[in-house]
Amino acid sequence: MNAIIFSATWGIVMMFSGVFAKSKSTPRWLAIAGIVLLFIVNAIELNNGQPIFFIDAKDMVRINSFNLTFLAVVFGCTLLYFLLCGKDVEKVGEHVGEYFALIFFVLCGVTLVATYNTLLLLFIGIEILSIPLYILTGSDKRNLKSNEAALKYFLMGAFSTGIMLMGIAFIYGANPNASFFINNIDLGTGQLSVMMASGLVFLLISLSFKVSAAPFHFWTPDVYDGAPTVFTSFMATIVKVAAFFAFIRLFENAFGKVHAQWQTLIVVITVATLLIGNITAVFQQSVKRMLAYSSIAQAGFMLLALFALNDRAKEGLVLYSAAYSLATIGIFAILIKMSDYTVEGFNGLGKSQPVLGLTATIFLLSLTGIPLTAGFQSKFYMLLAAVENGHHFWIVIAAVLFAAISAYYYFRVLQAIWFKPVKENVIAAADLTKGFKILLILTAIFIIVLGIYPEILIQWLYH
């Protein structure tokens, strides 16, 4: 509840920070202060169960420890993102204050899609989340690729929102209760009515688009590749896991009772996503593009939560959000500092910059899912959830085989880091402050702590 208010307000504050601030770094510090504030406000609500301001939203939003924990993960990751990449946001263009303002509006959208209880608020949340992203994608105005990516993202995004609206309309029409509340949809008994089923499929398609699940993923590589790398990092992590959260929230609360009827659809989407994401990532030469495809592959794993739809899946999703976001933000933070985005750019990083090499190794191992990292625990919880579900055991086998393929492209970067001769002048050592390195080390340590003891996060779900 408080997070919605604070993120929106802080977005407005940030808008004006550019006007009044003299130094270029003021907006960044303001943004960091803002996200710390958001995190604290959210943590207080999670801890006490009481918001600071209470507003009667007529049950349009529902707050529980599950979505508050998720928001804590989101705000924590955004804080890390600001600290690691804040300076690079300043380098994108002139309008630093606006960039941060847009990010805060995205966060407002994230809080809405994490807490909504009506289809209308889902729609509004998705829009608030998407529109600033279209702008951020195109923020590198002189770069044609960035422009193209923004346009592509906007057109595709608008299209998918249209489909979502149509789905909502269908469901509203087919619902005898004539209600937008997701827990008040009368699905009837037995087979879904045609209108209800098509509404469900429309929602499934539009949300699959947002989480870049195959076959609705085609925008992802181009947009992630074209957007300024700092914003790719944000889109590929925080925004993506938020969309997942919206996805599972809708399908659990609204359509959980007819899980069996749409589970097969999810199976198809999951396997297709894993297949396309992993196989295509293998062939990428640019690490940025590889990470775009790997984000599709990781989405395939997160889809297992929708497939399973049990407690373990929800725990897994929160854990996955944290593990995936931390590691990806970390690896992007290192990538941004480089002038060469190909795998060769990483050559000899372990020797020229041992701290970066070592932390990148831990991030990559976590993304691969090696034990003792958060990435393993999250994948493990997802698989456990899928097995617990009891149907389609083969999907688990498919998922682990694709995870083995993912080792191929993550380890290619690892090999470059440790076993190839140093490539000079790829990284500007001046950019690497002590604080940056310490932060990377802390992130890596946190990933390992989470890998050893995931309950430090999971316990909050049941707080």
Place this chain on the structure above:
Amino acid sequence: MGTFITFPELLMWLPLLAGIVCFFFKKGPAVKSFATAASLVVLAVSVTSLFYADAQFKSYNQVNYVWMKQIGNSLYLGLDSTGRLLTLLTAIAFPVIFIATQKNNYKNPGSFYGLMLLAQAGLMGVFVSMDALVFYFFWELALIPVYFLCSKWGGEKRIQSTFKFFVYTFAGSLLMLAGILYVYMHTPARAYDGGIAAHSFALQSFVNSSLTAPEQNWVFWLFFVAFAIKMPVFPFHTWQPDTYDQSPTSVTMVLSGVMVKMGLFGVIRWLLPVLPEASAHFANIVIILCIIGILYASCIAMVQDNIKKLVAYSSIAHIGLMCAALFSFNELSTQGALIQLFSHGINIIGMWIVVDILERQTGVKNISQLGGVAQKAPVLTIFLVIIALANIALPLTNAFVGEFMMFGGLFSVNPLYALAAGISIILAAVYTLKMIQKAFYGEVVPATSAIKDISFGEKAALFGLVAFIFLFGVMPQPMIDFTKDALKNILAVVQ
């Protein structure tokens, strides 16, 4: 309570901590001595644990901390008789390797020895874990240091071949993870203080899991493929010769002496007890695969010119025989396999030490480029001949005891199996003696003209191994007694 620290914990933590400390060393000689000392301490602990094997010392041999309680997982470590055998092998292997390769100078010695000790910690973890998830953890973690060791310090084509090895084993272990999860869903509930987990990862729960016969049959393959890749059993062996060839020899010793035993150990600890019916059901298929592997590897070894690949293929043959023996389910062959598990580790490390000395001094690994080593290095040659004879299981060597028992056991299952596998002994004699003859006798060639005989450290390491070979070749009874408990446990679950 009452026990401050237990043997399994010590065996796992000591190399882990020592390994981490190694990374901070800058100077080569210092880190060498430190790593050797650390591995000797681990050996001392392992030997001490032998005296505390009785039931009255139970509290020293197992420990159980609740870890992730909601999913019924705990850090459950224990040292039973099979575990004791393999931890002892691991504990012996590392100091021997360190002492024998004392002369090798590695770039970044701190990282090299650190990773070696981390690999030891991972291996120890595999052998002492009594919880399926912990087992899986260590199973993968043992692989990571070895991956870095091979890729960083190996031969020319190290990156590709190590990567092939990594992807193979990673895929295998992930399949095993799927299998573990499936068995886990069929385990009984388990209480912890403050609640009940619906299922449990503990070995006992796995053994008591309620899988139907058809379920067992396909879960069996999920586990078996992981173990078969590690051993390796035909047709999952293709990673092995390249990896052995390209790894630095001290890592090859770890791989072939200890790490492949992880696969056999997995069969003993997790496959046979958890899925007994399926194991019996597929025993014939597995044995036939093993025998194909034995013959195939022996034949290829005969035409190998590369000395490292020759030893690699001979190792495939030996491991295949052990795996076949384990699936024969009788007392004789199982005990033979247990003894051979240990003996093969000793012998193959001895082989590699000799190969390492040759490679370091001459810079070649092809048999055709060697010759007349015996004239230049008689002591080395004597050691090699003894170890090579043990490798082909000549009577009075330690390997004879194990192999004889395994053949006996196989014979009682099906004489044809014993016959087919028995051919491998003849083939082993052919390729081993041919190698000795060509590389060590004959005229001195330019590559070997500068060879010096072995140093004190190498002598000591090889002497220890050879003494072991003879001691247990002549007097196998202590080994037989030592493995009796393990044997009883295995047979109890299978029959």
